[in-house]
Amino acid sequence: MKAIVINEAGGPSNLTLQNIAEPTATEGSVKIRVKAFGLNRVESYFRSGLYGTLSEPRIPGIEAVGEIVIDSSGTFAEGQKVFTAMGGLMMARDGSYAEYVTAPLSHVQAVDADISWQDLATLPEAYLTVWGSLSKTLQLKAGETLLVRGGTSSIGLAAITYAKFLGAQVFATTRQKANKQRLFDIGADKVFVDDGQITQQVRAEKPEGVDKVIEVVGASTLIDSLKTVRHWGEVNVVGLLGGAPVLESFGLMSDLPNTVKLSFFSTGLLGSEHMPFSESPINELAHKLVKGELPSLLSKSFDFEDIQAAHEFMESNKGLGKLVVTL
Structure with a gap:
């Protein structure tokens, strides 16, 4: 699969597109085909070496939207539209800047709104x-x-x-x-x-x-x-x-x-008994966004291959909204 990898801390140019092996979903997790993901400032801190230690090549990204590929628990169906956020992404496991990502079941929620991947990616984090x-x-x-x-x-x-x-x-x-x-x-x-x-x-x-x-x-x-x-x-x-x-x-x-x-408040509680994903308002908000009852946060969208430009734009503070990368 294609993935954005950081081999060493540094600027946006240290985000490199590579071909690596697809991740395998272990028990209690699902595999998702990533369709889009939102950018977050913590990812630029991580890339720069200001958030955690980069001791080995890592894939950044703490949120994603996409389709279920494998869920051995049967909780989600193959092809079902979902989103994920946190759950160790970027830190305890590879992040979402990739064609495929695995996520704990506790950090995945289905979305049944007829919403574009780009618009859906503005919502989770x-x-x-x-x-x-x-x-x-x-x-x-x-x-x-x-x-x-x-x-x-x-x-x-x-x-x-x-x-x-x-x-x-x-x-x-x-x-x-x-x-x-x-x-x-x-x-x-x-x-x-x-x-x-x-x-x-x-x-x-x-x-x-x-x-x-x-x-x-x-x-x-x-x-x-x-x-x-x-x-x-x-x-x-x-x-x-x-x-x-x-x-x-x-x-x-x-x-x-x-x-x-x-x-x-920090999002570290997401997916716990205190903030189960099943109670999150994201699916309801997706429906309201589609109906025009919720203003869009989208500022700009980038192609996957333009991740360096996306990070440069994020750090320019000119976005005034959510930046999204689509695959």
């Missing part, structure tokens, strides 16, 4: 993350106000559309004034240009503070985000776009407002 953050952690409800800190990232855009799907009012931030319209187009009710300190802007719009915050930027804006929240509200951190996840100093009484809750 982004919406599984915001599902874990907004539904599972923040328990966002209709009528509440959510602030999306880092709205132009793929996770931020997914958070905006998913929060609107849940019936919430959505405030969002962008560092570039030119990107405000993109956030309005995706569903944001109010957009703030973010210079690192937006509390005054948010409080001017909602004096008592917002109900919930999904923090995609991370440590660099966290303290300011906490100040935008009403009493008994909550901030959930999901991203690290602003740099290392470390605060040099954090005062529990001076920086954490009275009664405001702070939490962190």
Whole structure:
């Protein structure tokens, strides 16, 4: 099979197209013919040697959509449309940048929507993350106000559309004034240009503070985000776009407002008893995307052979949405 392989850490040019043996599905896993996959920033970190150790040639990629080739358990039928994400992809097993991939049964879900592979590939990792953050952690409800800190990232855009799907009012931030319209187009009710300190802007719009915050930027804006929240509200951190996840100093009484809750969510829980794939909203969202009831996150699509250009574009921060690679 054809696969994208990293032989040593480095830039996008270190992603090489090679012919290697197809993977074999072991007990408890399935084999999937990959039709498309979304790109994620963690894959560029992995390629660069900033996320884990590259001690041997590895295939990157933490999500994929495609068709079942083999499932000895009989859970899925041959040719069935599915998606997978996490489940050790790229770390404990080869990743999804390949014509075939194996995945644990616990990290595979069927999709019955009549949706293109390209559109389906925009959904898994982004919406599984915001599902874990907004539904599972923040328990966002209709009528509440959510602030999306880092709205132009793929996770931020997914958070905006998913929060609107849940019936919430959505405030969002962008560092570039030119990107405000993109956030309005995706569903944001109010957009703030973010210079690192937006509390005054948010409080001017909602004096008592917002109900919930999904923090995609991370440590660099966290303290300011906490100040935008009403009493008994909550901030959930999901991203690290602003740099290392470390605060040099954090005062529990001076920086954490009275009664405001702070939490962190990562997709490592996906597929566990706490977040079974069978409960994920991806299939429902796929149907809504097909019907035009959910805005598309797609920013740009690349052919498999253009993976180096795809990574270069991802690192340019010009995407304003989800980047997809099709096979």
